[in-house]
Amino acid sequence: xxxxxxxxxxxxxxxxxKPGRVGYNLPELDVPETDVAxxxxxxxxxxxxxxxxEVSELQVVRHYTELSRRNHGVDNGFYPLGSCxxxxxxxxxxxxxxxxxxxxxxxxxxxxxxxxVLEVMYNLQRxxxxxxxxxxxxxxxxxxxxxxxxxxxxxxxxxxSRGEKNRTKVIVPNSAHGTNPASATIAGLETVTIPxxxxxxxxxxxxxxxxxxxxxxxxxxxxxxxxxxxEDIVEMAKIVHEAGGLLYYDGANANAILxxxxxxxxxFDVVHLNLHKTFTGPHGGGGPxxxxxxxxxxxxxxxxxxxxxxxxxxxxYWDTDRPHSIGRVKGxxxxxxxxxxxxxxxxxxxxxxLLQVSQYAVLNANYMMRRLAGAYHLPYDRVCKHEFVLSGxxxxxxxxxxxxxxxxxxxxGYHPPTIYFPLIVDECLMIEPTETExxxxxxxxxxxxxxxxxxxxxxxxIVQEAPHTTVVKRLDEATAARKPIxxxxxx
Amino acid sequence: MKYRYLPMTExxxxxxxxxxxxxxxxxxxxxxxxxxxxxxxxxxxxxLSEPELVSYFQSLAQKNVNFTTHVNFLGAGVYQHYIPSVxxxxxxxxxxxxxxxxxxxxxxxxxxxxxxxxxxMVCELTGMEVANSSMYDGATSLAxxxxxxxxxxxxxxxxxxxxxxxEARSVLGTYAYGQGVELTEVGYDSQGLTDTAALEAALDEGxxxxxxxxxxxxxxxxxxxxIEQIVHAKGxxxxxxxxxxxxxxxxxxxxxxxxxxxxDMQPFGIPASFxxxxxxxxxxxxxxxxxxxxxxxxxxxxxxxxxGFVLTLQAREQHIRxxxxxxxxxxxxxxxxxxxxxxxxxxxxxxxxxxxxxxLQKAHYAKQALQAKGxxxxxxxxxFNEFAIxxxxxxxxxxxxxxxxxxxxxxxxxxxxxxxAGHMLIAVTELRTKQEIDALATELEAITRG
Numbered sequence: 050x051x052x053x054x055x056x057x058x059x060x061x062x063x064x065x066x067k068p069g070r071v072g073y074n075l076p077e078l079d080v081p082e083t084d085v086a087x088x089x090x091x092x093x094x095x096x097x098x099x100x101x102x103e104v105s106e107l108q109v110v111r112h113y114t115e116l117s118r119r120n121h122g123v124d125n126g127f128y129p130l131g132s133c134x135x136x137x138x139x140x141x142x143x144x145x146x147x148x149x150x151x152x153x154x155x156x157x158x159x160x161x162x163x164x165x166v167l168e169v170m171y172n173l174q175r176x177x178x179x180x181x182x183x184x185x186x187x188x189x190x191x192x193x194x195x196x197x198x199x200x201x202x203x204x205x206x207x208x209x210s211r212g213e214k215n216r217t218k219v220i221v222p223n224s225a226h227g228t229n230p231a232s233a234t235i236a237g238l239e240t241v242t243i244p245x246x247x248x249x250x251x252x253x254x255x256x257x258x259x260x261x262x263x264x265x266x267x268x269x270x271x272x273x274x275x276x277x278x279x280e281d282i283v284e285m286a287k288i289v290h291e292a293g294g295l296l297y298y299d300g301a302n303a304n305a306i307l308x309x310x311x312x313x314x315x316x317f318d319v320v321h322l323n324l325h326k327t328f329t330g331p332h333g334g335g336g337p338x339x340x341x342x343x344x345x346x347x348x349x350x351x352x353x354x355x356x357x358x359x360x361x362x363x364x365x366y367w368d369t370d371r372p373h374s375i376g377r378v379k380g381x382x383x384x385x386x387x388x389x390x391x392x393x394x395x396x397x398x399x400x401x402x403l404l405q406v407s408q409y410a411v412l413n414a415n416y417m418m419r420r421l422a423g424a425y426h427l428p429y430d431r432v433c434k435h436e437f438v439l440s441g442x443x444x445x446x447x448x449x450x451x452x453x454x455x456x457x458x459x460x461x462g463y464h465p466p467t468i469y470f471p472l473i474v475d476e477c478l479m480i481e482p483t484e485t486e487x488x489x490x491x492x493x494x495x496x497x498x499x500x501x502x503x504x505x506x507x508x509x510x511i512v513q514e515a516p517h518t519t520v521v522k523r524l525d526e527a528t529a530a531r532k533p534i535x536x537x538x539x540x
Numbered sequence: 541m542k543y544r545y546l547p548m549t550e551x552x553x554x555x556x557x558x559x560x561x562x563x564x565x566x567x568x569x570x571x572x573x574x575x576x577x578x579x580x581x582x583x584x585x586x587x588l589s590e591p592e593l594v595s596y597f598q599s600l601a602q603k604n605v606n607f608t609t610h611v612n613f614l615g616a617g618v619y620q621h622y623i624p625s626v627x628x629x630x631x632x633x634x635x636x637x638x639x640x641x642x643x644x645x646x647x648x649x650x651x652x653x654x655x656x657x658x659x660x661m662v663c664e665l666t667g668m669e670v671a672n673s674s675m676y677d678g679a680t681s682l683a684x685x686x687x688x689x690x691x692x693x694x695x696x697x698x699x700x701x702x703x704x705x706x707e708a709r710s711v712l713g714t715y716a717y718g719q720g721v722e723l724t725e726v727g728y729d730s731q732g733l734t735d736t737a738a739l740e741a742a743l744d745e746g747x748x749x750x751x752x753x754x755x756x757x758x759x760x761x762x763x764x765x766x767i768e769q770i771v772h773a774k775g776x777x778x779x780x781x782x783x784x785x786x787x788x789x790x791x792x793x794x795x796x797x798x799x800x801x802x803x804d805m806q807p808f809g810i811p812a813s814f815x816x817x818x819x820x821x822x823x824x825x826x827x828x829x830x831x832x833x834x835x836x837x838x839x840x841x842x843x844x845x846x847x848g849f850v851l852t853l854q855a856r857e858q859h860i861r862x863x864x865x866x867x868x869x870x871x872x873x874x875x876x877x878x879x880x881x882x883x884x885x886x887x888x889x890x891x892x893x894x895x896x897x898x899x900l901q902k903a904h905y906a907k908q909a910l911q912a913k914g915x916x917x918x919x920x921x922x923x924f925n926e927f928a929i930x931x932x933x934x935x936x937x938x939x940x941x942x943x944x945x946x947x948x949x950x951x952x953x954x955x956x957x958x959x960x961a962g963h964m965l966i967a968v969t970e971l972r973t974k975q976e977i978d979a980l981a982t983e984l985e986a987i988t989r990g
Contacts, residue, residue: 058846058847059649059653061653061656061657061660062657062885063657063660066888066889070888071888071890071891072624072626072885072886072887072888072891073622073624073886073887073888073891075622075891075894075895075898075970076970076973078897078898078901078902079973079974080901080902080905080974080977081905082901083901083904083905085789085897085900088900088904088922089761089789089790089900089922090761090763090922092765092791093761093763093764093765093790093791093922094789094790094791095787095788095789095790095791095792096791096795098788098889098892098893099661099664099665099787099788099792099889099892100664100889101661101664101665101884101885101887101888101889101892102884102885102888102889103888103889103890104885104886104888106624106626106886109626109630109882109885109886110626110629110630112885113630113633113654113882113885114630114633115650116636116649116650116651116653116654117630117633117635117636117650118635118650119648119649119650119653120635120636120639120647120648120649120650120651121635121639121644121647121648122634122635122636122637122638122639123634123638123639124634124635124637124638125634125635125638128638128640130640130643133640133641135638135640136545137545137638138634138637138638139545141590141593141594143632144594145593145594145597145601146813147628148597148598148601149601149606149607149608149609150598150600150601150602150603150604150606151601151604151606151813151814152811152812152813153606153607153608153620153811153812154604154605154606154607154812154813154814155607155612155614155618155620155812155814155815155948156618156812156814156815156816157614157616157618157951158604158605158614158948159936159939159940159943162604162605162943162948163603163604163605163814164603164604165599165600165601165602165603165604166600166604166814168600168603169600172585175584176584176585179582179583179584180582180584182578191676191677191680191816191817191871191873192676192869192870192871192872193870193871194858194868194869194870194871195676195680195868195869197868198718198868202714202717202718205718226859226870227857227858227859227860227861227862227865227870228858228859228868228870230858230862230863230865231858231861231862231863231865231867231868232868233863234863234864234865234868235687235715235718235719235865235866235867235868236718237717237718237719237720239863240862240863277571278571278572280571280572280573282573282576283573283575283576307582308578308581308582309569309572309577309578310569310572310576310577310578311576311578314576314578315576316576323871325871331637331638331875332637332638332639332640333636333637333639333640333873333874333875333876334636334637334639334640334641334642334651334655334874334875334878335640335641335642335651335673335835335871335872335874336674336817336871336872336873336874336875336876337676337816337817337871337872337873337874337875337876338871339817353714375714375717376710376711376713376714376717377679377707377710377711377713377714378680378711378714379676379677379679379680379711379816380617380677380678380679380680380705380707380708380711380804380815380816380818381618381677381707381814381815381816382814382815382816383815383816384676384816384817385813385814385815385816385817386811386813386814386816386817387816387817393593393597395584395585396585396586396587396588396593396596397543397545397587397588397590397593398543398545398587399541399584399585399586399587399588400581400582400583400584400587401541401581401587402541402543402546402587403582403584404582405543405546405548406546408565408568409546409548411565411568411569412548412553412556412557412560412565412568413556415556415560415568416556416559416560419559419560419561420559431571432567432568432570432571434568455644456644456646459644459646459647464644464647465644467643470859484545484546484548485545485546485547486547487547487552488547488548488549488552488555488556516646519646519647520646520649521645521646521649521842521846521848522646522842522843522844522846523646523842523843524645524646524840524841524842524848524849524850525840525841525842525843526840526850526852528840528841529838529839529840529850529852530838530852530853530854530855533670533829533836533838533852533853534838534839534840535656535659535670535671535829535836535837535838535839535852536656536659536660536663536669536670536671537656537657537660
């Protein structure tokens, strides 16, 4: 990608603007025009127009085409960004999402007029419940973090409904995503962090000590962010449940377990899924996501309202009669367009296909882990699930940081793995290949990683000074944060 | 069954298993306790081939009344607008579409620059100094603004006008409960505008913020200048939820003293799509910049002095602050922000004004046309592209009859405002023709007389 991209500075769309140019045309006004001054109070009529660009349609096309060429997506090449499940985003899903019968519908249309939309939502609720082993599902949360917060709010409502307002502590392992403790805080709960043990798993003794009459929940990602399955999960669930707490499953890593193990069967009471990860909603440059939440029966009364239900005659309707609901967590009915894409994906794969997804995601990860262990330090030498972590400690001794290795990968046309996360591994590299990559791609990436390991020993400056081929070199992030420039200002 | 997204061959499988030293893929799952292994086959919808998938979803899509089958006068926060064709073409470029959050700026300059431009456009429209890269939607953006105001002022009470979108108020209620923020609602007056006397009475030194909508949910244009004085007199922050298209003709909230401006960019390039995904926007003052939730793109230089863009001010965010974070947002609506930015580039300075003007003119014509048929407006306040009418009959019944005549009728205000049962909120955008408006007036006259 780097070799055909212009390395000159790219003009901002505002810098292309010239008074009088347009990139649109609207029909002539076909109603009698009334003087605006007679329609709106003078002080509420805009005095100076917004300084938006004035460009032609071709200028718009060239501008965004050029910007796209300065960007790397899964369509460009390998993107093993751990914890983000950067799998292929199917094109057919985009076609489906654009059918007027879906894209041109209004959320306030009467249910009778959108039976096809409701059928999609109903079927998706049902399939996600089956996939996760849960009893009911809300499709409303807009993303994973929104799902976490929704789940925790339900857990809180559950305890409060039982007169246990003192259950305010959410236990989170130190390997957890940052959203977990943040979601707990904004749900009005407190985080208790517990350590991992030498296996990279939750320290079960620490869990035993942490639970008590103030425990609201244990929040767990399984497989965890090291890519390791929490094999003591049954015991952990017992400890938490016996203490009166509930178990929350962070589904960020669900790509490892489809058809293999279900959170509901592991003892979890709540689960969210990231449809933009496991279920191929487009990654979109950071969103939109969709974070449906599944719950066990005991939490069903607290689900955000409304949810889609089916009458005996086969018609679908909004179930709004939910007096114990925690309320709405998003406007309208969730990110329907993403739900639709996820359902299209499920219909493409079916049960057998989803099982293979997880089997191959895990096979790919283990293959890469085995081939890279040695050249890089493998902090937890055990079978991994869909992702694994390496540590750059060997290279650090040679004066090369993990950040440098990541930047060097850019020269090979790859998006680097997630780096410096999870926080418990020094110089961490978190690699998630996904099931949609070929063995040839994995081998080429492995070769690049091995070459970089050699470079660290022989010519470390090549790595330290990387990237060499991108449109910009390393950027000054410190100044960006110290003296923020967050918008364009004309000279 | 073949799976076109799975490239694994039998040969690949063998070679990889050999390299790992296992004889079966099942060995890779030996760490999952037997008792929690899923034994059966998932009972989910069956897999379809690509052609079958197309017919299946087409048949589901065809079951839905939509803007291409009926003439639409429904708005209430989600609007049918002109979307230039270029938007979809640019949006679908895989380099944007299949990238994730720009964690590696050197290979994400396209996305970062596009978002930087988007932030600038939001600042320009709202008259604010800074904007973030997007929120989930208008409702969650409003709720986050309220939480930010409470955090910033150290005050625990937030006042929200009843003329703010009912669903946004509902979402706000959920957030407020979570964070122990106390909500007070103030009503609207006979004009359909926030009752400023009630607002003044409700405000006290413990009030963190006041939230109003501009134009409000009933369609009416709040007098932000008057509200601003009342709010700031008590040291509270003014949060305005604004329809960004209306800001093509209405004075920018920033110019009128708003502290935080939020809303949904849906009117710019985002299909209704049954209510999502849309794109919340969030703008505030430079003073409050470091309290703003969400991701923010900033301009900087590379090692050679070349202009470039990065995610910045990340010390605010959940992945750094964890339990001390004031917002948990991670994924956002980047792709929709891009759609809005492309739309705003195509519409540009003139187009946004022209489109806003068309909405204003056509909506006012519609109100007159309805009045001429004996259908009275509920309120007399100034409005933009939406207004309430009194049809004196159950709105659901009227809408059923309109449906049979080829119209998607307006929003049933009685659903959220019991005192407005029998009143309908009509949205008229630039896409409605005079002929369609006249036809609606004729049908409504016949239905309401019948």
